[in-house]
Amino acid sequence: MDIKVNVRESEGDAYVVDLTGEIDVYTSPKVKDAITELIDREHYNLVINLEKVRYIDSTGLGVLIGGLKRVREHGGSVNLVCTNPQIKKIFDITGLVKIFGIFDDEQSAMKALA
């Protein structure tokens, strides 16, 4: 089990983090490192693409929440791209749908950052 992380610059100052694989207690530090590095470089508008993520647990959610808290301190935002029903269900039952912007495609997530 592994997670692939790809970071790319998008429109304006926004960055997209593409994740592929499974996010759990073993792989989430790799995701955290990528998000932390972007924030340390003062990039506060992020889209995290979960389209190719098959599984996420509480440690993965914790990493996303931690990233959101940090960017909000600087007036930024984290939007998610996710259509996987099982993963959307996790965001729903934890109430995290209320604190993250969750979109069906990257273009919508990017537009909502502005």
Added chain:
Amino acid sequence: MNPAPAASRTHGVVRLEIPAIAEWVAVARLAVAAVASRQRFSVDDIEDIKLAVAESCTNAIQHGTPESTIAIVCEVSAEGIVISVRDRGQGPPLGAVEEERIGEAGRTEELGVFLIRALMDSVEYTSDVRDGTQLVMTKRVSG
């Protein structure tokens, strides 16, 4: 040779013991998913079971000792599956977590417990200094 009765194909006990380290959690959740798939669970139910087992193991790792192990017992019956997860640690904070407080600072550690309670039909914890922590959770076959 006559085939085994149908009931014996779905009833059984499976025991698994993994090292209490992060890279083994995937083995536990996949093994339990394979056991659960022997019963008439929906795909969604099996995903719920996978996540609940993974959260239990993650709690054991976060609150236990690195050299210890996690013992998982799955009992499958016609009614569903009962999963016991035992470790030598003192367990996670067990207080009920309100959904609207999950995003607050310091609450993310309790997400795992919240998820287990939300995804399974019943959850019981026992914890003491001598025996460690045991979590017993049940998922019933619906319909």
